[in-house]
Amino acid sequence: MSALPQPGPRSFTFLVNPASGGGAAPDAVVPVARLLREAGATVDVTYSPGPKAMVSLVGEAVGRGDVVVSVGGDGMLSSLAGLVADGGGTLAVLPAGRGNDFARMLGLPADPVGQARLLLEGSVRRVDLLSLSLPGAPPRVVAGSVYSGVDARAAELVDRAHRLPRRLQYPYAALRSLATYRPGRYRVSVDGVEREHSAATVVVANSAYYGQGMKIAPAAAVDDGRLDVVVIEAASRLELMRSLPKVYDGSHVALPEVTVLTGTRVELRARSRMPVPVGGDGEPLGVLPGLGDDPATVELLPGALSIVA
Template structure:
């Protein structure tokens, strides 16, 4: 990329507890000093995203997501559909997709990457609930205790940022109730009792948890991590292993791979009305029941061009 490339920064002002607007300033300044054209827009909400992305791509701009994984996911599908190029300025609580891409952390290094970095094509996930338009997700779709933990993170703003995810994970594990899942991976079906099921494109989620160690965003495959029902104490004790990927060696953990995943679940009586589903830090809904049509998660290989 040359210094003359132009950029549209789309900023989620709420990301990172309000850190995103501050994060964009030094990077935008460095790009302008290098001769690049930079437009900064503070996102008025998801309904405005398609129009903003289309206009930016038609101008030939690289679309820069400024925020967390949820902001990135909301843009990735739109940039893909418009045939544009996406870049990431991580400014959220988790920043796990940026971690997966190995992006630098300083404004100077990020600006240099935007100016001269190459592009690569990465996979996306497409999650489809029955009767609902499909939704693209960049990192992972997860069901059960992990989705509950993500909900708890949103209510943990008073804690220091480094403690928010560990706190939410432990609290969710201590209050979880397993569900009965019907899981199909490329047509191979199994029924099991589990605490959580993660359909991963990226290896990381939950602010650095290496939930799917073999996962690659360029291999055209999904890594499905199933953590079967175990005692709450055992799950809490095993939590540190998730940070280095050591949990996959535990007997209650199964890792599957495929291109199409179907999911249904019936919660236990203690779990409430449904099994929650999340994607990249955002709530997506609840799993359909065992007798219903499934949630379908498919991989979209090489779906979007990203500055990497």
């Protein structure tokens, strides 16, 4: 490995989810931490922090002036993003999950030398976050996207697809979800303008990518101060399966059954034969309220997070 420049004032607290990426996260830490220490940086590594422990660990790290490094997937990143933002700290990402879609959106390097160099030398930029509120539950901060319907069902199936190669897990889950989906009746309000759709899925996106590289919201940017709402209208299962490859390059948004809206506050309700699941950044978050209930809300948190990228 090539020598790295001597660090400036940065020190690092790595918080590692050892289950991410099928157990890949601990291995991802070792070479990067070694390079940082060889360059003279202070590095602290904690494995398997639980939710309660993360609150105190992040608070202590931010208090010391450390950059908090999320080691894992998009779910781990989201679980830390709100804590770091609330504390006024700086986050960095060492992608080691199945999807790594927020890292993909930021264009982060995949090799240890590049990752260490970015941590030492990378600029700190401000990015937007999302806040999801479900009736009766505390708000949940999400970095990349909130999704409901078929997409949320597919995310649940990914967790059961560990025996498949990583690159096949999301396509498999998407096809399985489409094979059994039932359309829902969605009521979607964007900045106070309400519409109803018979839809397979509704995605509220901050990042363009989800589902291991699917470009669900090609116009989205993490620092543009807006949400991109992608509604995929109900169609036959075969038509949805045939259009699935278009999601990888973003060309699906040109299809007549796809509607893209933009705004800063989104309200969602839905009715279907079964409760409509909702998730965010690979994590199940609950179910959408019914058409006659108080809505779920997704609000933009503009420039909420400082991140090394």
